[in-house]
Ligand SMILES: Nc1ncnc2c1ncn2[C@@H]1O[C@H](C[S@+](CC[C@H]([NH3+])C(=O)[O-])CC(=O)[O-])[C@@H](O)[C@H]1O
C-alpha cells in the first residue's frame with residue numbers, strides 16, 4: 001500500500017492536557033508573560049486555543065519530519081514545551097529514532113517527560129533543559145522550531161538559525177512556525193481583528209485577549225514574513241517554502 005493511503009498517517013489527534021486556560025480571566029496573570037508553573041499547567045489548552053491551525057501545523061510538521069528524517073541522525077524540537085509535537089511524531093515514524101526536545105523551562109519538560117513515556121518505549125528520547133542558543137544541532141536531519149524563535153532577542157535569532165544550519169546534515173530540513181506581522185499597517189490591523197475574532201470564537205473574552213496582548217508586548221516580537229525568509233536565506237538555507245499560513249501565523253520549511 002502506498003504511504004498516501006496509509007490510515008496511520010491520519011491518526012493526528014494530539015495528546016493535550018485538559019486543564020482550561022483561565023489565567024487572564026481573573027488574575028493575577030503573568031505580566032510580562034513568562035513560562036511559569038501556572039502557564040505550564042494550562043499550556044496545552046492555551047496554545048491550542050490561541051494558535052490558528054495548531055493541530056494541522058503539528059501534523060504537517062510530522063509529515064515533513066517523516067519525509068526528511070535520515071536514519072541514524074537526530075530529530076530536534078526546539079521549544080518543545082510539553083512534548084506534544086514529539087509525542088505525535090513518535091507515533092508517526094515508521095522506525096525507531098532519536099528524538100530530542102530542547103526547552104529552557106524545567107516545568108515544561110516535566111510535563112513533556114510524562115507525555116513521552118509511551119513513545120520512549122519505541123524511540124530514544126532526550127529532553128534537554130537549556131536555552132536554544134547554547135545547544136548544538138550536530139548530526140540532525142530535521143529541526144523543528146514552532147512558535148519559539150519569536151520569544152528570542154532579535155540579535156540572537158540570526159545566530160541561532162545559523163547554528164541550526166551548521167548542525168543540520170546536508171539535505172536536512174528546518175520546519176519553523178512563527179507569529180508574523182504584516183508589512184502593510186492596514187492589513188496588519190485587519191489581520192489582528194481576524195485573529196482576535198478567532199480567539200473569541202475559541203472562548204476567550206475580550207478582557208482576556210486584551211490582557212494577554214499587553215503581557216506579550218516586548219516579549220513576543222514578531223517579524224514580517226519577508227524578514228523571516230531573509231533571515232533563513234542569510235543563515236544559508238537554499239530552498240524555502242510555506243506550507244501553512246492563517247491570520248498572523250506562518251509555517252516555513254527550509255532545506256540545507
Ligand atoms: N531561549 C529559549 N530556549 C529554549 N526554549 C525556550 C527559549 N525561550 C522560550 N523557550 C520555550 O519555548 C516555548 C515556546 S511555546 C512552543 C510551543 C511548542 N513548540 C508547541 O508547538 O507546542 C510557544 C508559545 O508559548 O507561544 C516555551 O516552552 C518556552 O519555555
Ligand SMILES: O=C(O)C(=O)Cc1ccccc1
Nearest residue numbers: 046047050051179212213216
Ligand atoms: O500571540 C498571541 O496572542 C498568543 O496568544 C500566542 C501565544 C500562545 C501561547 C503562549 C504565548 C503566546
